[in-house]
């Protein structure tokens with residue numbers, strides 16, 4: 020039943036002049052779930068988020084958020100959402116606290132409520148020390164956290180985060196992930212866009228991969244990974260050994276690929292517990308010493324490549340219609 | 345990992361959480377306007393350039409005009425230039441400072457902050473109303489500086505307190521009306537800089553080709569006609585009348601000079617009636633995509 024969907028989009032289309040930003044996108048997010056919208060630059064992520072957050076009107080298609088139509092019932096949608104846009108939407112001239120109080124009041128909180136809530140959020144986002152400094156003095160990570168806090172003033176049940184960690188250093192990124200996980204533990208419904216495949220993997224229950232304004236894949240992280248054909252075992256031998264491939268054969272799922280220099284071996288495997296040590300022991304018994312062994316899970320990069328035929332770094336590659344069948 | 349093939353956590357119906365009380369009535373609209381007015385005033389306070397526009401500049405203009413022009417201008421009908429000049433300096437300062445509306449709005453539109461406002465369930469026009477009210481406040485401050493500087497260097501109104509207050513009020517109303525025009529300008533310009541540039545080209549002649557700083561009598565006919573019908577002249581004449589200061593324009597036959605108070609009010613009301621709805625429409629258009 021569609022009643023349990025907090026975010027629901029059908030056939031969203033949007034063009035900017037000749038540029039087709041969204042070419043018929045469907046999205047569904049049940050209450051309490053996290054959807055990761057994954058795609059390279061220019062895929063249409065921001066355009067989709069802008070439509071769902073009432074900032075932009077679709078050329079075709081429709082969307083409901085928290086049960087309200089994003090075009091016809093924009094005000095009702097606005098009362099139910101928190102938004103952290105890709106680009107900063109805060110007032111550079113005000114302090115962190117002033118920004119939060121202002122946004123709280125404009126969302127309908129009374130002055131005392133807004134102050135209290137702002138203080139809570141500044142504390143929760145570790146911005147107490149910077150609370151009374153103007154934003155011009157904030158670092159990128161601090162801004163990002165404040166922008167996120169700004170979406171939470173009224174404790175909205177639905178959150179949209181457009182690339183919440185883009186531009187953050189690895190430490191801030193992990194910290195942001197923790198914050199986001201904390202939010203979700205509170206039961207909010209979250210739509211998160213990202214270009215980082217590991218981020219979608221870390222945070223999202225389901226992932227929608229979009230490219231050139233279309234959904235090219237949709238599933239759980241595990242389902243997407245399966246499409247690229249499971250894990251791979253990679254071995255580096257101390258010295259070339261012709262029998263190595265034979266020893267390996269019983270443990271793998273397909274052909275063993277040997278590199279030109281004969282020292283590196285690669286084969287698809289079904290990842291089972293203890294596989295790596297079993298393989299190493301077998302090789303050892305055959306008198307073959309191993310320098311390095313690695314059991315590689317496919318990354319979502321591999322998934323993207325498998326789906327589109329081009330790596331994520333090249334969004335303008337033309338032959339993407341290979342997509343998926 | 346828990347993210348395998350299990351469907352998303354069992355969907356709980358959209359339970360209403362503790363929502364803020366939201367009567368979107370007049371109270372909330374008023375609150376939105378107050379909040380944004382306060383925010384804009386903070387901007388003016390914290391931006392040294394904007395702050396000096398309403399504090400240093402009026403003092404400087406007043407001193408410069410009184411001492412530089414004052415020595416050269418002979419008023420038809422007599423009177424001291426100082427007494428003549430203050431109403432004109434109010435005109436000069438308030439007209440040019442209304443550009444702040446254009447600059448402020450277009451820099452807001454260029455930043456992401458308007459997008460943030462648009463995702464809130466606030467009263468949309470509050471962005472414009474809050475801007476115009478903040479600019480009205482700065483006009484009050486600006487005219488207070490002109491008046492105080494005037495008093496210090498010897499300006500003396502020759503009228504009762506209420507009448508002097510009316511002389512300021514008629515200017516503030518006009519400046520408020522003008523700021524709606526400037527709001528439209530801010531909406532159609534691409535950046536704060538271009539708003540400033542275009543604003544200057546429009547507002548500076550508006551302030552100068554008037555009876556604000558020199559009597560119009562000796563201007564070439566074309567300029568003089570423009571000046572006599574310029575709304576700034578009507579407001580300046582009305583204000584001089586209220587101040588009881590030298591007012592050479594009252595002998596001019598052009599209708600606005602003969603009915604300066606009425607003309608000022610009509611101009612102000614007309615500007616608001618045209619530009620407030622236009623600004624609202626332009627804002628809607630600019631923020632729809």
Ligand SMILES: Nc1ncnc2c1ncn2[C@@H]1O[C@H](COP(=O)(O)OP(=O)(O)OP(=O)(O)O)[C@@H](O)[C@H]1O
Pocket residue numbers: 035038039040058059060061062063064065066067105214
């Ligand atoms: N306002 C606009 N005017 C013109 N073109 C636009 C506009 N907004 C987006 N586009 C175009 O639409 C396409 C999708 O853009 P969008 O910003 O949605 O991508 P994105 O997935 O968010 O990319 P990124 O990862 O870089 O943020 C791009 O080709 C972009 O150039």
Ligand SMILES: [Mg+2]
Pocket residue numbers: 064065066105181182
């Ligand atoms: Mg984007």
